[in-house]
Amino acid sequence: MLGLALAVAPAEAAGPVREPVPGFVDGTKLAALAGDDAVSVEVTLGKTLLKPILRADPELEALAGGLESIYALVLEIDSASVAEQVVREIREIESRLIGRGWERVARVRERDEEVKVLVLVEDEKTYSGLVVMVVDRSGTPAEIVFANIAGTLDLAAIERLGERLDVPGLSDITIEGTEQEKREEP
C-alpha cells in the first residue's frame, strides 16, 4: 500500500545492490538477528550511487574505480543473549571467509573489545573485498560494527574511503599488508 502511495513514477525495480561479486559479504543477517530496534546505522551503497560519489573525488576514483558496493551496519544491543548470538554469527562469518581464501590482516582483542579485519587479495596491490567487524561489549548496550567493501580497489583507497565517506569501521583503519605479504618479507 505504501509502495503504491509513494509511486509517483511507475514502479521501477530497485537496482541490484547485493550482486554476488567477489568480495561481497552479506551482513544483513546480523541486523536480522539483532532485531530492527538494535539497528543504529545502516548504509548500503551500490555501484549506481557510488559512481557519482567517486567522480566527485578524482583521486579516490582512480584508487577505487572498480568498487561495487559498500555496506556498513552499527548495532546497539541491550540484551546480552542477543549480543552473544550476533557475536557467534560474526565468528562464523570469519571462519567461512578464511575457508574461502580471505586473509586476516588484523585481529585485536582487548578485554571486551574485539576487532577483525579480513581482505580478499586479488594481486600484490589490489583487493577485491574487505570486511571489518568490531565487537565492543564493554558497556550496555553492546556495540557491534560490520562493514564490507566489495570490488577491486587499491590498498590506499581503503583509508581514503573511510576518511571521505566516514564509513563505520573503516575510519580508523590503516592497512599495512596481509599476513601473506608479511610472511614473504625477509
Place this chain on the structure above:
Amino acid sequence: MNRCSQLVFACAVLGALLLSTSCVRFIGPEDVRLELSEQAGVKLRQETGLTVTRSGIWLARQFVDEQEVPLRGLRRVEVGVYEVKGLRRGLDEPRPLDPAYFHDWQPVVRLREDGEEVMVFVREKDDHLRSLLVVVAEPEEWVLVRMHGRLDDLLEQAMRLAFDHMDRPDLYAKTRRERGLDAPRTVATLWTCQDPG
C-alpha cells in the same frame, strides 16, 4: 517606476504565473505524509510545503548558478516540513517505520539516534539515479523530501562541495570564492534594489 517597484511587480507576475500553471505548489509529498503518518500512528500538520515541477525547475535554472546547484535533469522536487500534533488513540509512542514498507524503493541510509530517525531511499534505472526520498522523523517535527529526475549530477556536485568542506574547512570559503560560487546569479543579485539614478 523605480527598480524596487519593478522587482515587486516582476515577482508578483512571476508568482501568479507559476501558481496558475501549477509549476510551484505550496504542498509537500502529501501521499507519503499520509501513508507514513498512518504507519507510525502520528498526527502530522504541515508547517511548510513546496512542490516544484519541471517548468518551475526550468525557470529556476535561469536564475541559479548551475555550478553550485546543478538542476539540469531534475524533474520534480517536493519538500514538506510537518509538526507532530500527537499520537493516534491507543499509542504511547510512535510505531517504528519499517523500511520493508518502501518495497519499490532501495534503502541507502538508515540512522537512529535519541528518538530521531533518518531514512534515505533511492530508485535506479539504467544505472542512473532516478529518484530520491528522504524521511527525517523527530519527536516534534518530520521532514519529507522527494526528488525525481536524473540525479547523478546533483549528487556528484553535492559530494564535491562536501569533500571540499571536509578537506580544509578553513579554506572552504576561499575555494568557493575561487570557483565563483559565492555570488550565484539569483533574482536578488540581478535586481538590486537601487534607483538607477
